[in-house]
Amino acid sequence: MKSALFYAITSESDFAKTFLSDLVTLLRAKPEQRNGCFNVLLPLMLTMTADQKRTIAEQVAREHGFGYVEAAAALQALQFLLRELTREEYPEVPTQDFADDLRETASKYDVPMSDLELNVFIETIDRLRGDVVPRYEEVKKEKATTTGILPSLLSFRTTVELRPVVANKFRIGMAADEYEPDIRGVVPVVSFVLEADSGVVDEFCVQMSPEELAALIEELRAAQVCLDRLQQFVHYEDVASHSGSRTQGPCGGT
16 A cells, blocks of 8 residues: 555455445546535535534435435545545645555455546545645634634534323332333423533533534524424324324424
8 A cells, every 4th residue: 555544444344345335436426416525525524413414415416416325425435535635644645646545445345446437536636635625724723713711512412302291200119010100291302412522510611603503503493393393293193182083293303
């Protein structure tokens, strides 16, 4: 191997197979499909939740004639390459060395790799280095500048669920076989988790960028929508149970 990048890839066979599969999907895509992936690459790198990543992949699939699985795979390959090309040890590696290593790695795992696909790979690396990497490094610098003395927001998520109202709660010392829960009803509950890069305190403070704030607001708004739908569903189910009919609820959580 001529580069540390592909040496590291081949050291883990499961990862190597997954990466090669994703990369081949990218290299065999139509030029306009690859362009679509490049156009959303920086926003994708800044997303914080799985839902946001899925939304971007769905957008690429819808607008550029991809299947969702193929779009997600191509974007995954691009994200990995972008992250690796910003590492200090790789900028001096010639693009042709990466291409030679790709050919060797593909051969090792019996993945067909044509000269055309290798040429597309070279174009992809050059485009990442010439256009995307400099912009991504600037974004990372701006991101680092926002980091102060407070923990920084890494991710967040919500769930919406129904919990039973139990009149006689189970307590230590009681026998489970003899326990008869007295359920008097159900209440909707929204659970919200913030994950930060440090700190476990009673009063939780976190700093965030305007983009992160907007995403957090949308997450909470989505939880409110789901809560409203859940309450509508429970009301409908209550009515339907008296009329003898049932239907599936519209919202299972966020």
